[in-house]
Amino acid sequence: MFITVIALICLVVVVWIVWPLIQTKKDVSPDLQSVNSKLLETQIAELDADLEQGVIEKEQYDAARLDLQRTFLETATVSDIQPSLHAKSDPLLIILITVIVPVSAYLIYKQVGTDPASIKYMADQPAGANQAGPHGSAAGEDIDSMLVAVREKAEANPDDLESWTMLAQILHIMKDMNGAEKAYRHLIDKGIEDAEVYANYADVLASQANELLVTSPAFEWVKKALVLEPNHQQALWIAGTAAYYSKEYVLAKEYWQHLLSLLDPKSDPYKVILQNIEQMEREEAEASK
Template sequence: MTTVFYLAASAMLAFALALLLVPLVRQGRRDGRSRGVFALAVVVALALPTGSAALYMLVGTPATLGGVEAPKPMSLDQGIEALLAHLKASPDDPEGWMLLGQAYAMGKRPAEARDAYGHVLTLLPDNVAAMVGWAEADSLARDDHRIDGRALDLLERAASLEPANQRALWLLGIAQFQKERYPDAIATWQRLQPLLDPDSNVAHAVAKQIAVAQARVAAGPGNAATGNMGGTR
């Protein structure tokens, strides 16, 4: 009965985790996130409950583990160090570089994130998630937060390869707005609008920026309203 209980419990937990993660995977892909990151999450979600059940059956009931100290969760810095060690041994692992770029971005280290995404693009030149990540990290690493040069080129290519990539369209519109290419920014953000939940804060922000750009067009050259959009927020 104990064995049956653990197997049944682990199966139910795995199923519940899968139900939770599948929508996250789909949303992540729409946002341009790496497929490998979410695939790894699903594998872990499915393997962890079954592995835990097997461990309990091997060493005894959870009560017998009461005196064992639980492992401490890994910090972001520790995770980065682990990734760096892995990439030192396997420098041609694009998923490892992608994870490192995302970790640096989470840690607000945009210059290092840009470098990590650059390694991905060296290995996989058409990786859209890396293109978008590189462009965003580059803008955050700059003092003026502008999206220009290679960043703009990458966003234009990303939006061409994945026309429904929300992050690519948002950032490309910002770049066009910064360059006072207001009609282009309007067109880009209008492509983004149908992809968003119309009641979301993001959709409202996009609609507001379209209105600002339209006002700039109506004002004509030299008569644009004050204010600009210097960052990627």
């Protein structure tokens, strides 16, 4: 009951403070999503040039391009889920408000227990949002404190799957892939059946492997995730990527087209995946000549 009250208070405070800062406004600088999209285009253009000049091999090009796209899709805000907003004020202020208010409430509550809502909130933040800096050191310290509290509770209670899920999510978002792999593996060994856990575990395995193929363990876990939740977007992306690397283009196209059907056609993630399909079709055509 207490945490429900705290959550409602946080929601009211955050909305009351942040809403005036994020009113939509015309003719302003592009949002972070647009900047990331432009950066992706620039990086892929550089890869194209390197491939054309013989600086890198085709396999290196494919791996680098898909890695860039994977990073972009991880941080992208899909417009059909959350419309893009243009801040009239300093975006760092908005980030600090939306992060510190819930985290501060969590640090109060952790004296009597662990709050899953706060952990899930932090797990949903873009990678890097918790890094220390002139505007973010306080938030970074709070997140570190949160990690310590959750880790202690999870390790003290091996059967507390909720705490282990929170721990895995935090380690994953903080890019501690070894720690995240162990936490997800603990959940799986305990018999958890959850599409999000399976997909995240596959993502961790894929990030650590030199190759992502349909014969890899990551692909097996992604298939299990899709059995439980056929429309899981991250799982569809990883499955399509594994099929692409394995040159099973029909299967890759199937996964990626399914993913396209779930996205807003005007969104940047949609465009990235569509470009992948188009390039794959060009490669198929060249191979058949």
